[in-house]
Amino acid sequence: MDKHRSERIMPERTPIPEQDPLVRRRNFEEVSLGYNPEQAVREAQRCLQCKKPLCIDGCPVHVPIPKFIALIKEGNFQQALSEIKRVNLLPGVCGRVCPQERQCEGRCTLGKRHQPVAIGALERFAADWDMKHGVNGSVKQLSATGKRVAIIGSGPSGLTCAYDLAMLGHSVVIFEALHEPGGVLVYGIPEFRLPKSIVQQEIDTLREMGVEIITNAVVGKLITMEEILREFDACFIGTGAGFPRFMGIEGEELCGVYSANEFLTRANLMRAYNFPEYDTPIKVGDRVAVVGGGNVAMDAVRTALRLGAEEAMIIYRRSMSELPARVEEVRHAREEGVRFELCTNPVRIIGEDGWVAGIECVRMNLCGIDETGRKRPEPIPGSEFVIEVDIVIMAIGTGANPVLTENTEELRLNSRGYIIADEETGRTSIEGVFAGGDIVTGSATVISAMGTGRKAAKAIHEYLQSKKRRPSISAPA
């Protein structure tokens, strides 16, 4: 970095306006309000326009970061969005939910000495600006190829794959098990972090492009893979990893114990925060404990606060520095008054008349290093103590859902039940069947799921061009 340039460096990030923590902890409106045009331009000016932009390497889909930021700096917001959209179908989503500190922003050169450029917030700005003012130029799809592709699951991987294939002129049908498309974006991630209208808009775009979305369609139950292959020329599986895990400790069957998926599904997908206007109920409780430290745990604990819990806490077995959640979510949770019981692990849930009355925990000592290189937590003997709570939410991770895979014997799975697929193409053990997203990688991120959907779309396109005949499930791969 030459001297001249470093003089122009603005070390401080342009603050991103947010709702006041004391207000927002009781409402479901979006926490982060996003930049206005002046703020965005100002933040864009911080970018050094590096010759070797390391930020791009940090982004799983290689968004042309310096390029779009330069366009924002010039006030050319529309063009900035087009640049992003060339590789990222859902900038409004990714700008909001990507773990930027571990991806693009984590690699930003400016971040070595100062605060990194707020890449996520700028990406979100471009998307939101377009949503408000965009001319919404109709997308140029290639002419129809006559090939039909089935997409199973409408999470970010499936939506991306569908978009790319539709752009290439293929006719695309999405099968979704739930009554609303979007996957985790609609049933898991709460409104205050990702407004449903943003996901809805992307889904509307797909529909306008002629993509058909069939909801309430559980593949493996309503339709078999065999039938899919009879009716379609190729197929992409993006069914996610939404199978909730429990700890296997005493008391998990009590009333008042939720999986995070159930709690969030009731609140988000079923809008239980509007009960009884909406029919689905949810138990809030005065004191809520959420076990786990990822994004899912933060979403659950902050949802509990918003539903009216007096006290909501995170119980996590490692320390603050190891919390896997996005840094911004942890900060938001702390500002909102979430209590953190760190280096603590539940040993049993205590019941009274069938309901949760407390959670017995043990303190953990962080010693040794485990296979993943993190400090291995060990219980400290004799440190058991009880926290009085009336709701416990388990957010300790999810696994592969067996509904599709157990009904499709020919599909090769790994020992943990995930689909084995080629990393570059998403190709599976069945000819013409590709897979991506969490059902291949295990729980990952929105942007990585989208990345796999995009790679698979490319491979499916190549496959369709080379194939004359429809695949069949019995044909060897």
Added chain:
Amino acid sequence: MAKIIEKRLIRLPDVFYFKVQAPRLSARARPGQFVVIRLHEKGERIPLSLADINPEEGTISLIVMAVGKTTYEMSLLKEGDEILDLCGPLGKPTEIEKVGRVVLVGGGFGVAPLYPIGREFKAAGNEVITILGARSADLVIYEREMNLVSDRVIITTNDGSRGVKGLVTDALQGLLSSEAAELVMAVGPGVMMKAVAETTRAYGVKTVVSLNPLMIDGTGMCGGCRVLVGGKTKFACIDGPEFDGHQVNWDSLLCRQRMYVHEERLAFEEWKKRHAHMFVQED
């Protein structure tokens, strides 16, 4: 969207039969499976058993007992109306084999899935005995249908106004003490299934029950339907709904079913206020 092509009141005042157009679903569905429905944009997702499956016609049937807000709302739908969301077939089908003598025990809305299940057991060459329980004679449902697929139908009523006076378990006890059976299958309220499982335990008869915990998605995603079977956590929507009745932890199931009684009552009371006319005209 699924269109209702036939609706009948089958038992005053609150049990309804619906035939619904669902070509693809009916082609796939097997006895013992269920569907999840949602009536409108603000509606809850509720599970209902398949009371009949007719692939030729492309229809399925449901029997709904109005017990709370959603089921009452459903009871107002008319022929030609559409159900907004119909998802299925969910759960694993009943395992149907030729085993010898099969005793089917039904109570409440639990009678619904027994008809297609009984038909298949019969077709597989079993002797089928059905025990239907109700509080009194006028509350017995599905007797005619069960007669079509059973070698014998035994009715029990609490007040003795029809058949054997007492509970289904009294009739079952009487039956098992005089005749051997290879399989007992019970569908109905939790307390009834629990009592059936306790009755058959002494006779060592294999007992299958169809569990009805609260459900949301029905696809293994929420874990709300989990039940303890043989000390292990199972998801009723994908591992069941049928399980070995002798292995089920009934207390936990019965308790969890009541998790939202307070909220359910609240929702229902609100709804009743807006539909007061229905409740005046009832008798």
